[in-house]
Amino acid sequence: MSEQTKCGNWVEHFPGNAKWSNAIQIVKGMAPWGAVSLGEVDRVAARLNARAGEGDNDTAWKQEWEAMADTVAAAADKAEAAGHRVTAGDHYMRAGNYYYSAERMIPPGDERLGYYKKAIRCYHAGIERLYPNVEPVAVPYQGKAMDAFFMKAPGVSGRAPAVVVFNGMDNCKEMSVIFAGLEFAKRGFHTLAVDGPGQGSTFRLRGIPGRFDYEHAGTAAYDYLAGRADVDAGRIAIMGYSFGGYYAARIASFEKRYAAGISLSAANWDMYTWQLNAQKNRAAGKPGHANPFQWRWVMGAKDEADELEIARKFSLEGVVGNITCPYLVTHGQNDKVIKAEEAPKLFDAIGSRKKHFKIFTAEEGGAEHAHVDHRQLGVGFAADWLSDTLAR
Amino acid sequence: MANHWTDQFGTNFSWSNATMVTKGMAPYGVVALGEIERIGEKLIARGNDPTDKEAWYQEWCAMGDHVAKLGEDAEAKGRTLSAGDYYMRAGYYYYTGERMVPPGDIKTKIYDKALKNFQRGFKIRYPKFERVDVPYENTTLPAYFVKAEGVSGPAPTVVVFDGLDNCKEMSSLFCGLEFARRGFNTLAIDGPGQGEALRIQKLPSRWDYEVPGKAAFDYVAGRPDVDAKQVAIMGYSFGGYCAPRIAALEPRYVGGVAFGAMWWDMHAWLVRSQEQMKKGAMATSHFQVPWVFGVPDLDFNKAVDLMKKFTLEGVAQQVKSPFLTLHGTNDRIIPPGEAEILHGKIGSKIKTLKIFDEIEGGAEHCQVDDRQAGVNFIADWLSENVFTGKVKA
Numbered sequence: 001m002s003e004q005t006k007c008g009n010w011v012e013h014f015p016g017n018a019k020w021s022n023a024i025q026i027v028k029g030m031a032p033w034g035a036v037s038l039g040e041v042d043r044v045a046a047r048l049n050a051r052a053g054e055g056d057n058d059t060a061w062k063q064e065w066e067a068m069a070d071t072v073a074a075a076a077d078k079a080e081a082a083g084h085r086v087t088a089g090d091h092y093m094r095a096g097n098y099y100y101s102a103e104r105m106i107p108p109g110d111e112r113l114g115y116y117k118k119a120i121r122c123y124h125a126g127i128e129r130l131y132p133n134v135e136p137v138a139v140p141y142q143g144k145a146m147d148a149f150f151m152k153a154p155g156v157s158g159r160a161p162a163v164v165v166f167n168g169m170d171n172c173k174e175m176s177v178i179f180a181g182l183e184f185a186k187r188g189f190h191t192l193a194v195d196g197p198g199q200g201s202t203f204r205l206r207g208i209p210g211r212f213d214y215e216h217a218g219t220a221a222y223d224y225l226a227g228r229a230d231v232d233a234g235r236i237a238i239m240g241y242s243f244g245g246y247y248a249a250r251i252a253s254f255e256k257r258y259a260a261g262i263s264l265s266a267a268n269w270d271m272y273t274w275q276l277n278a279q280k281n282r283a284a285g286k287p288g289h290a291n292p293f294q295w296r297w298v299m300g301a302k303d304e305a306d307e308l309e310i311a312r313k314f315s316l317e318g319v320v321g322n323i324t325c326p327y328l329v330t331h332g333q334n335d336k337v338i339k340a341e342e343a344p345k346l347f348d349a350i351g352s353r354k355k356h357f358k359i360f361t362a363e364e365g366g367a368e369h370a371h372v373d374h375r376q377l378g379v380g381f382a383a384d385w386l387s388d389t390l391a392r
Numbered sequence: 393m394a395n396h397w398t399d400q401f402g403t404n405f406s407w408s409n410a411t412m413v414t415k416g417m418a419p420y421g422v423v424a425l426g427e428i429e430r431i432g433e434k435l436i437a438r439g440n441d442p443t444d445k446e447a448w449y450q451e452w453c454a455m456g457d458h459v460a461k462l463g464e465d466a467e468a469k470g471r472t473l474s475a476g477d478y479y480m481r482a483g484y485y486y487y488t489g490e491r492m493v494p495p496g497d498i499k500t501k502i503y504d505k506a507l508k509n510f511q512r513g514f515k516i517r518y519p520k521f522e523r524v525d526v527p528y529e530n531t532t533l534p535a536y537f538v539k540a541e542g543v544s545g546p547a548p549t550v551v552v553f554d555g556l557d558n559c560k561e562m563s564s565l566f567c568g569l570e571f572a573r574r575g576f577n578t579l580a581i582d583g584p585g586q587g588e589a590l591r592i593q594k595l596p597s598r599w600d601y602e603v604p605g606k607a608a609f610d611y612v613a614g615r616p617d618v619d620a621k622q623v624a625i626m627g628y629s630f631g632g633y634c635a636p637r638i639a640a641l642e643p644r645y646v647g648g649v650a651f652g653a654m655w656w657d658m659h660a661w662l663v664r665s666q667e668q669m670k671k672g673a674m675a676t677s678h679f680q681v682p683w684v685f686g687v688p689d690l691d692f693n694k695a696v697d698l699m700k701k702f703t704l705e706g707v708a709q710q711v712k713s714p715f716l717t718l719h720g721t722n723d724r725i726i727p728p729g730e731a732e733i734l735h736g737k738i739g740s741k742i743k744t745l746k747i748f749d750e751i752e753g754g755a756e757h758c759q760v761d762d763r764q765a766g767v768n769f770i771a772d773w774l775s776e777n778v779f780t781g782k783v784k785a
Contacts, residue, residue, distance in 0.1 A: 004402040004440055007432030010425050032421035039753045039761040042397035071751075079772070086573050087768040130573075186473055364462070365426045373426045376477060384471040 011334075011373050013045055018336060019105075020048070020061065022289050022369065026171065027101045029372040033178045035093045035126075044068050044098075058105040065102035066115070069095045073122055080125075089129025096123030096174060104170055108297045116204050123174040133185070134177060139194060141220040144208060147201045148194040148221070149173050151181035152230065155188075161235035161390050162190040164221045164258075166214070166251075168242025168370070169294055172200035176241065179375045180382075187383050189390075190231060194221055196247065198298040209300035212313040218251030222258065235259050235390045239382065242337075242370040243267050245329075246314060249346060253322040260389045262328045262382050265370040268338055269345035275311035279304055289337045316346065326354040326389045330371070330378060333361045337369040356385060398722075398761050400432055405724065406442040406492075406677075407435065409757070413558065414488045416760040420565045422480040422513075431455050431485070445492045445677075452489030453502060456482045460509055476516030483510035483561060491557050494679045495690070503591045510561045521564060526581060528607040531595070534588045535581035535608075536560050538568030539617060542575065546619035548779040549577040551608045551645075553601075553638075555629025555652075555758070556676065556684055559587035563628065570767045574775065579612055583634065585684040596686025597630075599701040605638030609645060621646065622779050626770070628652055628758050632717075632726075633702060636734065640710040647778030648715045649770055652723070652758035653731035659699040666692055676725075708734060714742035714777040718766055721747055722755035742777055 010028070014020040024045060030036045044064050051060040076091030099119035106112040127134050133152045138145035153160050163184050165176045177193035184191045195202040196217040198210025211217075218238060226233040237260040240248030245263035252261035268274040275295060282292050301307040327350050331343035340359060347357045358381060360366035360374075371378025397415070401407040411432065417423045431451050438447040463478030486506035493499040514521055520539060525532035540547040550571055552563045564580035571578045582589040583604045585597025598604075605625060613620035623644070627635035628651035639648030655661035662681065669678045669692075682690040685698055715738045719731035728747055735745040746769055748754035748762075759766030 004436055007436045008400060008429040009396045010429045028425075031418050031425065034419035034764055037753060037762050037764065038397050038415070038418060038425075042395060043750075043753070046395065082772070082776075084768075084772040084775070086570075087772050090764060090768060183473075365424055365430075374424050376421055376424070380471075380474040380477060384466070384469075384474050388470075 009045075011368055014048070017057075017287075018289050019287055019291070020057075022337060023061075023101065023104055025368065025372050026175075027097055029375050030097055030175060030179065032376050033182065034090070035178055036097050037094055040068055040072070040094065040098075061105045062102050062115070065098050069098035069102060069118070069122070072098060073118070076122065076125070085129050089126050091126075092122045093126030093130060096120070096126055100172065100174070105291060107291075107293050113204060116201075119174075120201060120205075123172075127174065127177070131178075134181070137192075137224070139192075139220055139224040141197075141208075141217065144206060145202075146194055146196055146208070146217065146220065147173070147206070148192050148224075149177040149181070150228075151177055151185055151191040151193070153185045153188050153190050156190075156230075159230060159232035160188055160190055161237070161259075161386075162192060162225050162231045163237045163239055163386065164192045164194060164218070164225065166194055166196045166217070166221075166238075166240040166244040166247045167199045168240070168244045169198075169290065169298060171242060174200070180239070180241075180379050183376070183379045183383050184386075187387050189237075189383075189386065190225075192221060192225055196221075203298065210298045212250070212310065212315075214247040214250045215254035218247070218255045218258070222255055226257070233257070235392075237261065237386055237390065239264060241265060245338075245346070245370075246271075246316065249316055249320050249323065249327075249350070252325055252327060253316075253319045256324065258325055260326045260328075260386060261323065262386070263330070263346060264378055264382055265331050265335065265338065266329055266343040266346040269316070269342050271311040271314035272308060275307055279307070316349065320346065320349045321351040323351050323355075325352060326356075327352045328356045328358065328382060328385050328389075330358045330360065330381065332367040332369060332371055332373075333359055334367040335369045354389075398756055401435070401440055404440050404442045407440070407448065409725070410448075410488060410491055412756065412760050413562075414484055416763050417484055417562060417565065419764055420569065421477075422517075422565060423484050424481055427455055427459070427481065427485070445494070448492045449489040449498070449502065452485050453505075456485035456489060456505065456509070459485065460505070463509070463512075472516055476513050479509045479513030480517055481513075483507075483513055487559065487561070492677055494677070495683050500591070507588060507592070514561070514564075518564075521568070524579075524611070526579075526608055526611040528584075528604055531593060533581055533583060533595075533604060533607065534560065534593075535579050536564035536568065537615075538564055538572055538578040538580065540575045540577045541572045546617060547575055547577050548622035548624070548774075548781070549579065549612050549618045550624045550626055550649075550774070551579045551581065551605075551612060553581060553583045553604070553608075553625075553627040553631040553634045554586040555627070555631050556585075556680060558629060561587070566763045567626070567767055567770075570764070570771055574771045576771070576774070576779065577612070577618060579608060581608055583608075585686075590684060597684050599698075601634040601637050602641035605634070605642045605645075609642055613644070619781070620644075622781055624648060624774060624778050626651060629725075630654055632734075632758075633658070633704065636704055636708050636711055636715070636738065639713055639715060640704075640707045640739075643712060645713060647713050647774060648711065649774070650715075650717045650731075650734060651766060651770065653717050653719055653726065653734040655726055656704070656730050656733040656737075658702040659696065662692075662696045662699045666696065704734065704737065708737040709739040711738050711740050713740060714744075715740045716744045716746065716770065716773050716777075718746045718748070718759065718769065720755040720757060720759060720761075721749045723757045725757045744773060744777070746773075
């Protein structure tokens with residue numbers, strides 16, 4: 001009947017362009033919460049494909065996402081002016097995700113910051129209107145602060161268990177408070193979705209870069225939650241997704257007050273070699289999943305030598321053996337950003353007596369990076385594991 | 393390059409359309425696009441042939457079986473909420489598989505599985521949705537009543553009828569969840585010829601849809617949480633025929649919405665359909681119309697005759713309450729010109745025609761490609777034009 005050989009583009013929207021396919025998958029991963037519109041995403045992609053012949057493709061990326069974001073943000077402002085607060089909230093939420101997507105390919109600098117500010121305005125206007133149980137908070141951190149969202153579990157009285165969620169290299173609390181927070185809330189857990197050092201607005205607006213010794217951020221988040229009257233300080237879990245799979249394991253190794261930990265996908269075990277290879281690929285003009293400037297920017301490295309020096313410190317060798325709380329490591333079998341073979345290296349080194357390992361296969365879904373192709377499956381699994389682990 | 397979102401099976405519109413209906417549930421987290429794509433890959437490998445009904449139902453049901461089993465495994469481990477997610481997805485996959493199967497044992501068995509999974513899924517994931525039986529003639533119609541959020545006392549209410557091949561398990565989410573946020577109740581009902589009412593109770597559709605329309609009104613008006621002076625009627629897809637008819641003949645409804653207009657001349661439509669079906673160019677299966685309308689022996693010629701009664705001529709003119717008609721510029725089942733005809737004939741002083749285009753999104757049939765855009769528009773319009781009393785936003 002037809003010549004068609006492939007059915008879809010869910011995990012590979014731009015064949016041959018891993019960076020874009022990965023970036024658009026992150027946007028599409030928000031679909032189950034109605035926070036993006038797949039029709040709009042498809043239209044952006046169609047325009048990008050039409051511009052495939054242009055030399056500087058990342059300029060096209062920025063412009064097309066911005067164009068869609070502008071349209072949707074204008075619809076939001078219009079709905080708001082007409083008194084349609086809920087509709088405005090939906091539009092703002094989508095515009096936030098589209099602006100944030102535009103931002104990710106722009107090299108660090110004033111232009112990038114401008115895009116981020118637009119994303120934040122829309123994200124926050126959306127969350128405020130759609131999720132009144134989400135409270136923006138500033139978590140005290142070494143004389144400064146980390147920006148976070150606290151999502152209160154509905155219908156719980158007294159002190160409830162809570163989960164601290166840190167992002168990875170290029171995500172944000174405005175995603176995790178939705179995809180993790182809503183599901184955790186259903187189980188009766190509060191969520192503190194944090195932009196830690198090197199992440200989201202804590203990095204972009206407060207200028208706090210990433211660090212290898214993330215236990216400082218982890219301890220600050222713990223102290224904040226333990227001081228809240230609605231949190232059970234004996235049942236606070238730490239979770240990180242994507243590159244945050246490193247942060248969570250590092251935190252659990254040093255901040256023993258956390259009752260459980262989750263790496264929602266492991267990071268590369270040998271970060272030094274990973275960055276060394278990234279440099280070699282860059283020199284050879286070989287594109288990767290990440291932007292070439294990302295590591296240097298997020299970690300505040302001066303030059304290539306400094307990039308490697310910092311990467312060397314990001315080692316969990318001899319660290320995660322100190323983890324004693326129950327710990328879960330998940331990974332996707334087809335993870336193209338961090339190979340599945342990295343995950344057992346982390347898992348095996350973890351010192352906990354109670355630890356679990358879960359690989360999501362292509363057959364069951366969630367097989368991509370940090371389960372972004374089926375976020376509900378990954379988060380649902382983590383939530384079930386937490387329910388079992390933190391049960392009294 | 394084909395647009396994967398709306399045309400997953402390329403030129404095979406029948407399959408693309410049926411898949412789009414299921415993908416339209418993605419914003420509510422009740423289907424997994426990765427799973428749908430895996431089904432699609434198998435269907436493409438089996439030839440992507442719209443006349444191959446076996447391939448269609450076998451692949452959708454295989455995924456339904458797989459996911460339902462995972463749900464049962466999760467439930468056995470006490471992972472109830474995850475089980476609920478699996479059951480919901482299994483329900484939609486079975487229901488999608490079922491739609492291409494001619495009436496008979498296989499169809500019945502698949503629907504039974506769909507309903508079982510819907511029911512256990514809704515019970516876990518949407519415990520506040522109330523499964524109700526609406527008294528209708530000497531039987532009842534199955535419905536979900538979705539209560540307005542954060543409202544005390546009687547609230548405005550929308551009665552939603554389905555189309556030819558949808559179900560209350562879709563509308564209770566895509567309308568019910570959104571309307572609840574606005575402070576409206578929703579009665580998502582399988583009317584005669586729809587969903588469970590047709591499949592389990594064998595109640596065929598009828599041209600005089602005001603009868604089930606009145607039954608639904610009587611039911612909601614009797615509930616203490618419903619403000620009987622603020623009840624609107626809405627239908628989507630084929631329900632775009634039902635809603636104007638009900639609004640015209642049951643004036644206790646204070647507003648109406650055709651979420652997608654139906655063909656103005658349904659008789660002429662079926663005459664044309666008969667020709668197109670021979671070419672395999674239809675979104676709907678050949679048995680669908682005779683089956684839904686209870687035509688003996690599924691005789692298409694008799695269905696064509698029956699359609700003469702399905703006319704809004706002289707009826708739409710009697711609608712007096714505010715009325716909204718929505719349509720998409722790229723609706724390939726019913727062209728947007730039909731919406732203009734319906735809108736023109738509606739007798740109300742306050743009436744709105746909203747056509748979604750491809751720039752705005754929601755350009756497809758009943759805005760299935762961006763359901764939220766359509767439902768948000770409806771909710772805003774109802775707040776402004778119909779529920780002008782007490783509503784949240």
